[in-house]
Amino acid sequence: GAVVSQHPSWVICKSGTSVKIECRSLDFQATTMFWYRQFPKQSLMLMATSNEGSKATYEQGVEKDKFLINHASLTLSTLTVTSAHPEDSSFYICSARAVGQGSNQPQHFGDGTRLSIL
Amino acid sequence: DAKTTQPPSMDCAEGRAANLPCNHSTISGNEYVYWYRQIHSQGPQYIIHGLKNNETNEMASLIITEDRKSSTLILPHATLRDTAVYYCIVRVGPNSGYALNFGKGTSLLVTP
Numbered sequence: 704g705a706v707v708s709q710h711p712s713w714v715i716c717k718s719g720t721s722v723k724i725e726c727r728s729l730d731f732q733a734t735t736m737f738w739y740r741q742f743p744k745q746s747l748m749l750m751a752t753s754n755e756g757s758k759a760t761y762e763q764g765v766e767k768d769k770f771l772i773n774h775a776s777l778t779l780s781t782l783t784v785t786s787a788h789p790e791d792s793s794f795y796i797c798s799a800r801a802v803g804q805g806s807n808q809p810q811h812f813g814d815g816t817r818l819s820i821l
Numbered sequence: 822d823a824k825t826t827q828p829p830s831m832d833c834a835e836g837r838a839a840n841l842p843c844n845h846s847t848i849s850g851n852e853y854v855y856w857y858r859q860i861h862s863q864g865p866q867y868i869i870h871g872l873k874n875n876e877t878n879e880m881a882s883l884i885i886t887e888d889r890k891s892s893t894l895i896l897p898h899a900t901l902r903d904t905a906v907y908y909c910i911v912r913v914g915p916n917s918g919y920a921l922n923f924g925k926g927t928s929l930l931v932t933p
Contacts, residue, residue, distance in 0.1 A: 737920045747923040812864035
């Protein structure tokens with residue numbers, strides 16, 4: 704149980720385009736989802752916390768107009784990287800908090816999206 | 822959240838026990854110790870967590886010292902598939918809405 708699906712798993716696109724990444728909780732409702740970014744040989748860095756039906760809370764240094772987060776339902780959050788540039792190339796990982804599911808894990812993680820901007 | 826300190830890397834022979842230490846000397850009374858691991862190019866995978874008692878599940882054992890200032894994750898019979906980065910994270914309980922904050926972790930290499 705408590706599976707988080709992330710799509711796409713990898714994407715390559717040209718500089719200047721916008722890329723949308725989806726994060727779905729498949730068998731539970733997630734009132735809170737988190738978005739992380741991971742550069743090569745580095746740890747996961749929290750980008751933002753997304754609560755269903757409200758605006759996301761961004762970590763210091765993360766541009767909210769660059770990384771648009773939408774959490775319109777209890778099973779789906781999306782991250783859109785707008786006007787992506789090569790420096791946005793990274794591994795993006797989402798996680799979801801399972802509430803009332805009997806889970807003792809604080810967060811369930813997706814398998815990540817590898818984004819490469821040419 | 823309390824800060825954790827882990828060795829950057831460790832080696833372990835296949836079939837032997839892997840003991841991964843973690844120091845968390847500033848842990849608060851309501852904070853749990855969580856362990857996750859990340860296999861290359863995948864999302865983090867939950868392993869185990871505990872508050873003050875030792876814990877065991879099908880993946881690993883968690884030994885927490887009596888003063889709770891340090892802990893050890895034990896993989897009893899390491900396999901090549903256990904090669905990963907292991908993260909020790911201290912945070913309030915699972916019902917909290919706060920995100921997990923990942924440090925640098927320990928890169929465990931299991932060798933044949």
